Amino acid sequence: MATNTWLSVLTATPLFAVGLTLAAYLAGSRLFQRLKRPAWLPAILIASLLLAGALALIGLPYATYQQDATWLTVLLGPATVALGMPLYQQLPRVVELWRPLTICLPVAATLAAFYALAIAWLLGSSDTILASIAAKSVTAPIAIGITEQLGGTTALLLGALLVTGVITIPCVSLAARLLHIDDERLIGFALGLNGHAIGTVRAFEISPTAGAFASLGMSLTGIFTALLLPLAWRLIGMGG
Template identity: 75%
Template sequence: MNADGLIDTLAASPLFAVALTLLAFIVANVLFVRLKRPAWLPAVLIAALLLAGMLALLGLPYARYREGAMWLTLLLGPATVALGMPLYQQLPHIRALWRELAVCLPIAASLAACYALGLAWLMGAPTDILASLAAKSVTAPIAIGVTETIGGSVALMLGALLVTGVATAAFTGPAARLLKIEDERIIGFTLGLNGHAIGTVRAFELSPTAGAFASLGMSLTGIFTALMLPLAWQLVGAGT
């Protein structure tokens, strides 16, 4: 059996795609630690690059990989439900700051979607591209469902999701120093609201308080976007 035949045989089993994904994840975490955890190069980005390289090296089409990796995608459902845990854990913060959150969250979450859509629209992007960018600041389990609902490309959305999370993790710290913001609650909430899971991981590296508020921002942004974005998309007629 030649190399191509061996790859085809292995790719026929979903375990091959799962194994490639786990291998990329493990190696990425090792490299991330050895590189001293740079904010601009999170482990998830390293893993994505490693996985893309392995697929190219093996000559395995992305469609076949994704078909095998569907077993991992199924776990996104429980992950969505699990977002209720950080919300429950942050109930004291929600009660104490509910007025501030009620004002800040809708504005910030809406802007997170609108600035990307506005830039893409000004550059002449078609409707399907706009639909793929709309949920790029929301955690993946929710963003996938929202993107499918409004007719976007999940693959393109995941790419935008990765870029958004990495940019948020890299630039929030310098922006906070420039604006002289030292409150870890604000920094953490910003990381979670704009950078979803990647930003939340970065926030926990800063402090437990920042991580707690990042979890709160990520969860509330996901819920707000899941409820409001499909409705807004239909109201403005972008989905037609």
């Protein structure tokens, strides 16, 4: 009874969930710096693990935390739009590559959704799981809307987004080394296209140019997927 009363007091306002989230992020960022910024362990993953541990330790249900921290999700939209500034600053360099980027985007964005769905389908996943992971390479504000249209669950989507972003960073780095690619524009575009916001953060750590092209890849992938994925979903009969 005392524990329930204590939790009720903490969750009386959204401030506790917001403060806990910010504290986990700051602690994750600090630990990330002390570990010398490993590519395989980004700050957001550390923060997520710390936050999950804190929720388990105090016994706060995830549903309650999610409800109280909802307005933080609303801020994802303006934060994504703000990435347009570095993209605008790199606009002349973007124009130089508009042809290969235009050809690459539909193929890469389609494959980003297809391979995850194919693996999940072969493993016998339900339609709900398939709908929840279909947009796992799209930035969260857009991915949430797509997932709701498809009939998936937001909680599973957010987990898929985190896993995708974390895995994208070492995979892109390894592919760049194996293929001897050192063009920051291409590396950044690949990080943003496949790793959404997490990949974009990593690209900005490389250089402003890589970050701008990551913003471009993330934005175009979101638009392309939002326009075509729900339509394709209905055409193959997954929507009902």
